[in-house]
Amino acid sequence: MRRRILAPAVVLGLVLFGVQSATAGHASPPAAATLIGHWTFDEGSGTTAADSSGSGHPLALQGGASWAKGVVGPSALAVSPQQDAASAVPVIDTSNSFTVSAWVDLANTIGYQTFVSEDGSQVSGFYLQLRADTGRFAFTRLGYDSTAAYGMIATSTIVPQPGVWYQLTGEYDARAQTMSLYVDGALQQTIHALAPWSATGPLAVGRGFFGGSPTDWVSGTIDDVRAYAGTLPAQQVRALAGTGSITVREDQAGPALNPTQLGAFLEEINHSGDGGVYAELVRNRDLKESSSSPVYWSAVQGGGASAGIALDSSQPLNSANPVSLKLTVGSLPAGGRAGIANDGYFGVPVTPGTMYHLSFYAKAGASFAGPLTASLESSTGRVWATATIPAVTTSWARYTATLTTARGIPATLDNRLVIATSSAAAAGASAWFTLVSLFPPTYGGTANGLRVDLMQKLAALHPGYLRIPGGNYLEGNTLSTYFNWKLAIGPIENRPGHLNSAWGYWSQDGMGLLEYLEMAEELGAQPILAVFAGYTLDHTVVPQGQLAPYVQDALDEIQYAIGPTTSTWGAQRAADGHPAPFDLHYVEVGNEDQFDISGSYNAYRFPMFYDAIKAAYPQLKIIATTSVTSRTPDVIDDHYYSNDPSVIAGDAHNYDSTSRTGPKHIVGEYAVTQGSPTGTLAGALGEAAFLTGLERDADVVIGASYAPLLVNVNAVSWPTNLIGYNGLVSYGSPSYYAQKMLGDSLGDHVAPSQIVGGNGNLWTVASTKAGNTTYLTVVNRSASPATVDVDLAGVAGVTGGTSTVLTGNPDAMNSIAHPAAISPATSRLGPAPASFRHTFPASSVTVLALTTG
């Protein structure tokens, strides 16, 4: 027969507190608490749940109790009526102060369901339960071990829902004579209570005990049950709920944030430059991608014409570009056409109302006089734009034309560029072409410039620096394939290009040193210029006696970047179109030289570069790519990659105890390599957690940049990247948005902050900006929301602000088809006191931008 324990207000009339404010504490100081039972239920199989508290009270699973996915750890206890788990003997002395907690996820909210109890002879010594009479959670005791005893019930204000995890904590304070119930760390009710009797039977999970019999079985899942002797401070109760408190010391200035705090790193990988941010639409314009055939080119034979194409080195344009594309026309009947076509980088993007700038070098054989028609055409032959080149001559000459598409046409990628003749005189004749180039409008209208949508995405990150040009790309596999900047400046026809041996494709070097530096400038970022340091990926080390020319190349390169226009290389920069020096402050010597196991980096390579650069440019700061003892670098570049988000998140504290008097650090490359071609939200959360640590340590960590930055989704050299694109559209990954959120919330100074609780799932950083703005970034890597008490120490309150949240399925990724599946949402916040409670969603990065008063 069902009995019911009467509500305490009726029996005792002594409800002490209702729901408390975030900062409310206990009526009296809590007694110290000792963990005396802790069942994680992470076994996932078998019939025993171990007690990890060390008290030696395992629970035996009974009646077919089983296992389910956990909310804390991998698994939990799954029960339904007649199923439970119980200890052999009592665990809790219920006559003294005690605390009991559990996570519960109900299959239904029908009837009484007791999650944790301890048997007396007639009734349980306590019930942490769902009550049928109120439909609410309760922490219930009876005054003595009898069904006739008076009841004391601390009740929840919330009404539980099935299928939701709740964390319940019940506390009996024998000294204060109170009982309290917390749900998800929030105090629900404290009541007067006196029950100085000790339960004598087993502790049970999944049922209660009444009238001398087990009862009140649970339908659902129970996880992470804990028992304490004594009561816990409210902060620790919140911590049990996977939540905690964050104290931000607004009244204390932490380290100043660096202008370089969040940057970007670009190298030629995944067709980041060619077929990426370098806006050129013609692929293999220099005809060097293959030495055996004119790949990405085809012959155009329309209307009964016949024609062939071939690589030809008999008609060199110059020594840098000796190979051309020879068009040989066979027959060319009236109405026909013969010519060449280029497929672009996985298609030629065509957009409405757009002007495309065509240029090419051509040389006509006898009787091949033109005119030529250039056109942008779909694969089905639809012509989007045309231009006429009236004539070509028998000497090499450069031709230009503009192709303009109509407004209202669709944006398409399945197109090609065609240059053809319909002149009957061309029949049986030949012509040669090279450096055929087609540029859409570029970012800022720069000649030989950059792709607009990608630059917009990068500019939106407000990178403090752009680390260029690599990476492995800088080093190359061999001494003939490293990034030799001197061969990648000046007019494009004078650039020979080189094999990007690090990533296995040809680099035409249209994106050369000037373009990298200009890109930094266009982004408002300072360049971090990495110079080749005499080591290649095949472990070739330039001997000490042969290194001087490479050191001189680096000095010349720096002079190109910042030397006066009266200097040799400064004058070259001016001749190349950029008289003003670039905003260079940091030079990096090499890349990942820890892989040079010969020890040459420390022995002589770094010292030779360091000494020469410091002598010529004492104002520059020099970055070493690994620890060195032979000199003291200004900065050391550390790289972090892991496919496990937890590993990267765990690195958030790596610089907490780094010497503040030694070199500073930059994280020139970091990423969670989970997901492809761009990463998952889980990866982004791990990275964001890492970045909170780097920001907090801004006095020693000057910056960080994700790597790699860009990926053409059709040409993936590296699994996980920040921004994906094809020729037409681009998208940011969750990592992109996380970085953007952290970058958008950099104040002037770090505000010291402390997080308590959160079960290791929460990461935070705060900063303040002149003008009363506080940025609070919180990363919640848990699968559950985290309710946190935020205390802004040193301010009167919050007058308003915004909350920007990135959240979703941790496995989710963005893509060309779903570019914003995971993207941040911003909402307005109203006024709040300096101490307020906030819930951070499961699997989320949140930035609170708060105006404080």
Ligand code: AHR
């Ligand atoms: O970011 C991809 C590569 O990773 C970089 O080229 C190299 O520096 C690192 O090993």
